[in-house]
Amino acid sequence: MSVIYENGQVVIPKHLRKRFNLTSGSRVRFREQGGNLIIEPEYDVVAEFERLCSMGTSTFEQTEKKIKEVEEKRKREILNVP
Numbered sequence: 001m002s003v004i005y006e007n008g009q010v011v012i013p014k015h016l017r018k019r020f021n022l023t024s025g026s027r028v029r030f031r032e033q034g035g036n037l038i039i040e041p042e043y044d045v046v047a048e049f050e051r052l053c054s055m056g057t058s059t060f061e062q063t064e065k066k067i068k069e070v071e072e073k074r075k076r077e078i079l080n081v082p
Helices: 014-019 045-053 060-079
Strands: 027-033 036-042
Touching: 036 060, 045 060
Parallel strands: none
Antiparallel strands: 027 036
C-alpha cells in the first residue's frame, strides 16, 4: 500500500521496483483500463540502443539480435514469466 502525497507523488514499494527493474530516474506510463489505473515501465529505446552499442557489438545483425534479446527479457520480467 502507498500514500499519495500533496503534490501527487507515490512511493512504489521496493519489491515491485526490484521486480520491474525500476530505479531512480526510471520513467513510467499511467493509463486507465477497465476503470483501473495501470502503471507501466517505459523503457528508453535510445538509451538501450546506446548501451548495447557500448558492449562492443560490431555488426547490425549482432546489435539487432541483442535488442531482440533485451526486449524478450523485459517482456518476461513484466509478465513475471521465467
